[in-house]
Structures are given as C-alpha cells and as structure tokens.
Amino acid sequence: MNDRWIDLHTHSTASDGTLTPSELVRYAADKRLRAIALTDHDGVDGLDEAIAEGGRLGIEVIPGVELSADHPAGAMHILGFFVNRQRTNFLDRLRHLQQARNERNPRIVQKLRALGLKITYEEVRAASGGGLVGRPHFAKVLVQKGYVSSMQEAFERYLKKGAPGYVEKFRFGPQETIGMIHEAGGAAVLAHPFTLFKEDSDDLEPLVKELSTAGLDGLEVIYSTYSHEQSRLYRELAEKYELLPSGGSDFHGAHKPGIDLGFGQGQLRVPFEWVEPLRRKARGYGVA
Ligand SMILES: [Zn+2]
Numbered sequence: 327m328n329d330r331w332i333d334l335h336t337h338s339t340a341s342d343g344t345l346t347p348s349e350l351v352r353y354a355a356d357k358r359l360r361a362i363a364l365t366d367h368d369g370v371d372g373l374d375e376a377i378a379e380g381g382r383l384g385i386e387v388i389p390g391v392e393l394s395a396d397h398p399a400g401a402m403h404i405l406g407f408f409v410n411r412q413r414t415n416f417l418d419r420l421r422h423l424q425q426a427r428n429e430r431n432p433r434i435v436q437k438l439r440a441l442g443l444k445i446t447y448e449e450v451r452a453a454s455g456g457g458l459v460g461r462p463h464f465a466k467v468l469v470q471k472g473y474v475s476s477m478q479e480a481f482e483r484y485l486k487k488g489a490p491g492y493v494e495k496f497r498f499g500p501q502e503t504i505g506m507i508h509e510a511g512g513a514a515v516l517a518h519p520f521t522l523f524k525e526d527s528d529d530l531e532p533l534v535k536e537l538s539t540a541g542l543d544g545l546e547v548i549y550s551t552y553s554h555e556q557s558r559l560y561r562e563l564a565e566k567y568e569l570l571p572s573g574g575s576d577f578h579g580a581h582k583p584g585i586d587l588g589f590g591q592g593q594l595r596v597p598f599e600w601v602e603p604l605r606r607k608a609r610g611y612g613v614a
C-alpha cells in the first residue's frame with residue numbers, strides 16, 4: 327500500500343543523522359518506501375553504502391547532497407539530486423566546505439576563551455550529542471556554565487554576526503552552489519525556504535525568481551513542518567517559475583524526534599511520480 331511514497335530529504339551518520347546509511351535504507355524498506363534520496367550535509371560519503379543496501383532490498387536510493395549557500399537574505403539550503411559522486415571537481419569543493427566547517431568551531435572556542443569564558447571544544451561537542459557541531463551547541467554550553475541566562479543571550483552577546491565570538495563561515499553563493507550541483511550532473515532544489523524568512527512574506531518570490539534565473543531546478547514543496555499555507559505558497563511559486571516539485575521529511579533519526587522517515591509528523595506523503603522529472607532534469611546536465 328505504501329509503496330508509492332518516497333522521501334527526498336534524509337540524513338545519515340555521514341552527516342548529522344543517527345542511522346548509518348544502510349540502517350536508513352533498511353528502515354525505508356520497513357516503511358515500504360519506494361525510493362529515498364540520501365542528502366547529507368556537504369558530503370557524499372554515505373552514498374555508496376546506501377545505494378548498495380538499496381540494491382539488495384529493491385529500494386531506489388537517489389544520490390543526493392544538501393549544501394548551505396550564502397545569500398544577503400541569509401543562509402539557504404540547496405539539495406542536489408542524482409549527483410555524480412565520482413566527479414573530482416565536485417568532491418574537491420565538498421572537501422573545501424567540510425574543511426571550512428572543521429576549522430571554524432575550534433576558532434570560536436579560541437575567541438570565547440580569549441574573552442575569559444572557560445569553555446572547551448569537548449564540552450561543545452558533547453552538547454551536540456554527536457551530530458554536526460554548530461553555534462546552538464556553543465550557546466547551550468554557555469548557558470550550562472552560567473555565563474548567560476539563555477540561548478538568545480548567548481547569541482546576542484557572543485555568537486551572532488558582529489559579536490566578539492563570531493567567526494565568519496565560508497560558503498559558496500547560491501549561483502555557485504547551483505552550478506556546482508549541475509556540474510556534478512545533479513538537479514538543484516531549494517530546501518525549506520521558510521528558514522530564510524520569519525514570515526511567508528512577499529520577500530520570498532523575488533528570491534525564488536532570482537534563483538530560478540540562476541538555474542534552480544526545483545522547490546521543496548512538501549516538508550515535515552510546513553503549514554498548509556506554506557505548502558500552498560511553495561506549490562504556487564514552483565508552478566509560476568516552472569520549478570519541479572520535491573518533498574521530504576528531513577529525517578535525522580533520534581536527532582529530530584517526532585520526524586519520521588517518509589511520513590514526517592504523520593501527514594507527509596511524497597509521490598513516486600516526482601522522481602522521474604528530477605532524473606530527467608539531472609540527465610540534462612549530462613555527465614557522461
Ligand atoms: Zn536543511
């Protein structure tokens with residue numbers, strides 16, 4: 327019954343999920359999903375394992391990735407589907423992104439320590455629960471240690487852009503990110519646009535227009551936490567700018583409790599029919 331549903335947004339232990347790539351695929355089989363895309367942050371290390379397991383279980387595993395891009399409006403996430411994980415150019419750029427992240431966090435620790443805050447990287451890593459380390463984990467430790475009374479205060483005083491503990495984060499711009507996905511023979515899809523804007527305001531449309539001019543192929547119109555209004559708005563925009571629909575749960579295992587693979591908070595349903603147009607689009611970027 328379920329086998330017409332898919333999930334085009336998932337994470338494994340190769341980034342910040344809690345299931346290994348093969349566990350994830352086995353779980354998808356339990357859920358009777360027909361296909362999933364593995365879209366780990368900034369990396370493709372989980373793909374071989376997931377695809378091999380998918381082959382054994384008869385589930386299509388679409389090779390994907392989720393990249394952060396910098397835009398004056400804020401950081402955005404762009405998904406790549408059907409990327410060729412052997413392209414050296416692509417792998418080099420991914421390595422660059424990973425390296426930038428690995429160097430950033432220890433530098434934040436240094437800056438905070440220079441301000442007299444006794445905090446170690448081990449503590450921050452522990453606060454992340456084993457996932458990717460980011461500024462919210464620094465904030466958590468600062469609260470635990472009583473340096474600030476809330477996460478918000480931690481950001482205001484130390485961690486936000488311009489604050490004394492802030493370290494610039496390297497990212498490519500949207501156009502470069504989309505180009506990087508195309509070069510790897512993948513289709514580029516804007517993920518969960520609501521994270522960019524506080525409200526579903528008129529600000530979104532010019533951005534979608536701009537990105538589609540830059541070559542964006544699709545828009546994530548189904549997502550675990552969208553409201554009906556958001557989903558409707560994104561579908562309208564996708565149609566208007568001729569972007570392919572995509573959808574997924576953003577499953578992270580135990581790191582995002584309440585978000586289940588394939589079904590999100592229970593209502594999520596992404597149809598298998600959406601795979602083929604994305605595949606065709608990716609093929610158009612022809613990596614031989
Ligand atoms: Zn994301």
Ligand SMILES: [Zn+2]
Nearest residue numbers: 335337392576
């Ligand atoms: Zn994600």
